[in-house]
Amino acid sequence: MATMKDVARRAGVSTATVSRVLNGHSAPTPETRARVLAAVEALEYRPNVLARSLRVHSTQTLGLVISDLLNPFFAEIARAVEDEARKHGYVVIFGNADENVEQQERYVRTLLDRRVDGLLVCPATDDDGWVSEVSARNVPLVLLDRRIDVGGAPVVNADGAAALRELAAHLVKLGHRRIGVISGPEDTSTGRERLHAFNDALRSLGHPVAPDLVTHGDFRRRSGADAASWLLGRPEPPTVLVAMDNLMGLGALEELRRLGRRIPDEVGLAIYDDQPWFPLFEPAITVVAQPTEEMGGAAVRSLLALINGEQPAEVHLDARLIVRASCGERL
Amino acid sequence: MATMKDVARRAGVSTATVSRVLNGHSAPTPETRARVLAAVEALEYRPNVLARSLRVHSTQTLGLVISDLLNPFFAEIARAVEDEARKHGYVVIFGNADENVEQQERYVRTLLDRRVDGLLVCPATDDDGWVSEVSARNVPLVLLDRRIDVGGAPVVNADGAAALRELAAHLVKLGHRRIGVISGPEDTSTGRERLHAFNDALRSLGHPVAPDLVTHGDFRRRSGADAASWLLGRPEPPTVLVAMDNLMGLGALEELRRLGRRIPDEVGLAIYDDQPWFPLFEPAITVVAQPTEEMGGAAVRSLLALINGEQPAEVHLDARLIVRASCGERL
DNA sequence: GCCGTGCGTGTATTCGATTACACGACCCGG
DNA sequence: CCGGGTCGTGTAATCGAATACACGCACGGC
Incomplete structure (x- = not known):
C-alpha cells in the first residue's frame, strides 16, 4: 500500500503539501x-x-448497542441508524447485547476502546453502571428507545401513551372487559411506561385492568408464549391479550395456535410494534406501530449534534394505533 | 485519557516495560x-x-457486507457472524448494500479503508468489480450465501438441491402439475441455482416446469407480490406458487390475501427460507430452511483461518424441507 | 580475575498521517 | 533600496503504542 510519503516523493513535494491538497486546506498552487x-x-x-x-482524535465512527438484532424492531432501528450515519459520512459498529447487562457493558467498553465518536445505546435494563465509563471518557451518548435515569444523555423514543389510550378505547368498545396484559420487564422504561399508560387509559374508561391479568415477560418470544399460557389458564381467563412487544406477541400467537383458540372469537390479540407480516396473519393483527425509521434517523442526528458541541435534542415521536381484525367486532 | 507514558512514569519504568507486561511478552520481574x-x-x-x-497492522476487526439487514435471513446471518466473531475477540463492522452493486462497492472500499483484517461479503450480484480491489490490498475474503466466479475466495453457503428435490416430489405427490416459480434474479448464484435445481428435480419426476410459469423477482417483497399477481393472471394459472426467498414469499402471500385466494385450496404456497412466524400463518407455510446460524459461524471460522494463513475451507451445508400445510393435501 | 551468557530494562525508531512554525520568494510602499 | 506583508511550501513534532537493539548487571566456568 502506497503511503503519503510515496505520493509526496512522486509528486516532488512534501507530505505536508500532499495532506493539504487532500484535505482542501489553505491553498496549494x-x-x-x-x-x-x-x-x-x-x-x-x-x-x-x-x-x-x-x-x-476522531474516527468518523458511531457505536450502536442494541438488545437483540433478531428482534425485527431493533433490526429496523439498526438499519435506519446505519443509513443516516452513512449519509453523514459516518460508519457504524454494532454490538449485540442479547438483552444481557454484562454483555452490554462489555460492548460499550469495546466500542469506547475503538474510539467511536459517539455512542447510541438501547439499554437492556435500567442498570446504569456502564454510563459512568462513557461520561468519564466524555464520549457523546444518546439513549434510544429505552430511557434510564442518567443526567445529560438525551433520549430518542416513541411515546405510546396516546396510541395505548386509543387501543384501550377500541377494546372496551368491542366489549372486552377481561383484558390480559403481557408486559415487558419492570426494569425497563418501555416495560413500565407502556403498562402504566395502558392501565391509566383503562382506568379512566372505568374498566381498570384486573391485577391478576398482568404478567411480565422479557421481550422475547418464549416469555410471550408462557405468559399467554398462564393467562389463559386463569379461572376467569381474559377475552383479549395485549402483548407489549412484537416478539412476545409472536410467542402469544404461537401459544394461541398451539391451544387451538380461534382469534378473535375465543381470544383477541393486540401487539405493540408492527411488522410487515402482521397484516397477513388470519386475522390481521391489530397493533401499535412505532416509527422506527424516524427514531433511528433522529437518534443519529441528535448524536451528531452532540458531537459537534451543539444542544442535545430530545426527540419523542408518537406511536400510533392500527386497527385490524384480531380483537374482534363484538359490539 | 491516560496513556502508556503516564503508566510508565507512575510505575517508574519505561513504556517498553509497560507494553511487555500488558502483552505478556518475554519476562518482566x-x-x-x-x-x-x-x-x-x-x-x-x-x-x-x-x-x-x-x-x-491488524485491527481485530471483520467487515461484513450484506444485501439487506431488513431481510430476516441476513439479519440472522449478521447476528451469527457477530456472535462467532466476538467469541474470537473480533469486532464486526456491518455494511448494508441494499441489493445495490454501487453501494456494495462503496462499502467494500470503506471497510478496506478501515483496515479490517478480513472481509465477509454476501454479493448482491455476480458483478465482481470490487473483488480486484480486495485482492490488491490482499485482505482475506470469504463469500457468504452467494457465490461469484472469482479465484481464491472460499464460499460458505447452503445447498438447497436435495431439499428442492424433496419439495418437487412433495408437490407432485399432492397432485400439483402447474407449478408457478418466483425465482431470484438471474445474476445471482442463488437465483440461478435454486431455479435450476428445482427444474431438474421436476423434470426427472416427469413433470417439467412450464416455461411460462417461471418469473424472476429481485429478492424483495414487492417483486414477489408482482410475480404472484402475474402468475395468477395467466390463462392457465398455477395451482401452487414456489417463492425462492422469504421476502418474495411474503409478497406472494400478501398478494394471495389481497386477491382473497384460499390457501391451499385455491393456490398452494411454498417458500425458500424459514422464518419464526411462517408456522403461525393459516395455513402454516411449507418451507426450505437454511441453517443460517451455522452458515454465519462457519463463514467467520473460514475467514479467521485465512487470516491466520491456513487453508481456506469451503463449507457447504444442507438446506432442508419442512413440510407444513400450505401446499395442500390433494392426494 | 576474565569473559561469555542470559536476563531484565531502557532508548530510540517506527507505523502514517496532521499541523504549528519557519523559511524563502515575491511584491509593494515609503 | 530597504522593511514589511503575503503566499506557498517544507521541516519537524506529535498522536500512542510495539519492538529491534543495546546496555548493564549478575552469575558461572575456566
Whole structure:
C-alpha cells in the first residue's frame, strides 16, 4: 500500500503539501495540486484512516448497542441508524447485547476502546453502571428507545401513551372487559411506561385492568408464549391479550395456535410494534406501530449534534394505533 | 485519557516495560509486573486501539457486507457472524448494500479503508468489480450465501438441491402439475441455482416446469407480490406458487390475501427460507430452511483461518424441507 | 580475575498521517 | 533600496503504542 510519503516523493513535494491538497486546506498552487492528484491516482493511494484518527482524535465512527438484532424492531432501528450515519459520512459498529447487562457493558467498553465518536445505546435494563465509563471518557451518548435515569444523555423514543389510550378505547368498545396484559420487564422504561399508560387509559374508561391479568415477560418470544399460557389458564381467563412487544406477541400467537383458540372469537390479540407480516396473519393483527425509521434517523442526528458541541435534542415521536381484525367486532 | 507514558512514569519504568507486561511478552520481574499493573489500575488506563493497530497492522476487526439487514435471513446471518466473531475477540463492522452493486462497492472500499483484517461479503450480484480491489490490498475474503466466479475466495453457503428435490416430489405427490416459480434474479448464484435445481428435480419426476410459469423477482417483497399477481393472471394459472426467498414469499402471500385466494385450496404456497412466524400463518407455510446460524459461524471460522494463513475451507451445508400445510393435501 | 551468557530494562525508531512554525520568494510602499 | 506583508511550501513534532537493539548487571566456568 502506497503511503503519503510515496505520493509526496512522486509528486516532488512534501507530505505536508500532499495532506493539504487532500484535505482542501489553505491553498496549494493549482499546478502543485494537479501534480499531487496525479500521483495519488497513479499510486492508487488511499489514506490510512487509523493514522489519521490517531492524529486528529476522531474516527468518523458511531457505536450502536442494541438488545437483540433478531428482534425485527431493533433490526429496523439498526438499519435506519446505519443509513443516516452513512449519509453523514459516518460508519457504524454494532454490538449485540442479547438483552444481557454484562454483555452490554462489555460492548460499550469495546466500542469506547475503538474510539467511536459517539455512542447510541438501547439499554437492556435500567442498570446504569456502564454510563459512568462513557461520561468519564466524555464520549457523546444518546439513549434510544429505552430511557434510564442518567443526567445529560438525551433520549430518542416513541411515546405510546396516546396510541395505548386509543387501543384501550377500541377494546372496551368491542366489549372486552377481561383484558390480559403481557408486559415487558419492570426494569425497563418501555416495560413500565407502556403498562402504566395502558392501565391509566383503562382506568379512566372505568374498566381498570384486573391485577391478576398482568404478567411480565422479557421481550422475547418464549416469555410471550408462557405468559399467554398462564393467562389463559386463569379461572376467569381474559377475552383479549395485549402483548407489549412484537416478539412476545409472536410467542402469544404461537401459544394461541398451539391451544387451538380461534382469534378473535375465543381470544383477541393486540401487539405493540408492527411488522410487515402482521397484516397477513388470519386475522390481521391489530397493533401499535412505532416509527422506527424516524427514531433511528433522529437518534443519529441528535448524536451528531452532540458531537459537534451543539444542544442535545430530545426527540419523542408518537406511536400510533392500527386497527385490524384480531380483537374482534363484538359490539 | 491516560496513556502508556503516564503508566510508565507512575510505575517508574519505561513504556517498553509497560507494553511487555500488558502483552505478556518475554519476562518482566514479578515485582515490576505488579507495579505496572497497579499503575494501570490506578490510572484506569486503557490501551489506544488505534495506535496499536497502526503499529501492528491488524485491527481485530471483520467487515461484513450484506444485501439487506431488513431481510430476516441476513439479519440472522449478521447476528451469527457477530456472535462467532466476538467469541474470537473480533469486532464486526456491518455494511448494508441494499441489493445495490454501487453501494456494495462503496462499502467494500470503506471497510478496506478501515483496515479490517478480513472481509465477509454476501454479493448482491455476480458483478465482481470490487473483488480486484480486495485482492490488491490482499485482505482475506470469504463469500457468504452467494457465490461469484472469482479465484481464491472460499464460499460458505447452503445447498438447497436435495431439499428442492424433496419439495418437487412433495408437490407432485399432492397432485400439483402447474407449478408457478418466483425465482431470484438471474445474476445471482442463488437465483440461478435454486431455479435450476428445482427444474431438474421436476423434470426427472416427469413433470417439467412450464416455461411460462417461471418469473424472476429481485429478492424483495414487492417483486414477489408482482410475480404472484402475474402468475395468477395467466390463462392457465398455477395451482401452487414456489417463492425462492422469504421476502418474495411474503409478497406472494400478501398478494394471495389481497386477491382473497384460499390457501391451499385455491393456490398452494411454498417458500425458500424459514422464518419464526411462517408456522403461525393459516395455513402454516411449507418451507426450505437454511441453517443460517451455522452458515454465519462457519463463514467467520473460514475467514479467521485465512487470516491466520491456513487453508481456506469451503463449507457447504444442507438446506432442508419442512413440510407444513400450505401446499395442500390433494392426494 | 576474565569473559561469555542470559536476563531484565531502557532508548530510540517506527507505523502514517496532521499541523504549528519557519523559511524563502515575491511584491509593494515609503 | 530597504522593511514589511503575503503566499506557498517544507521541516519537524506529535498522536500512542510495539519492538529491534543495546546496555548493564549478575552469575558461572575456566
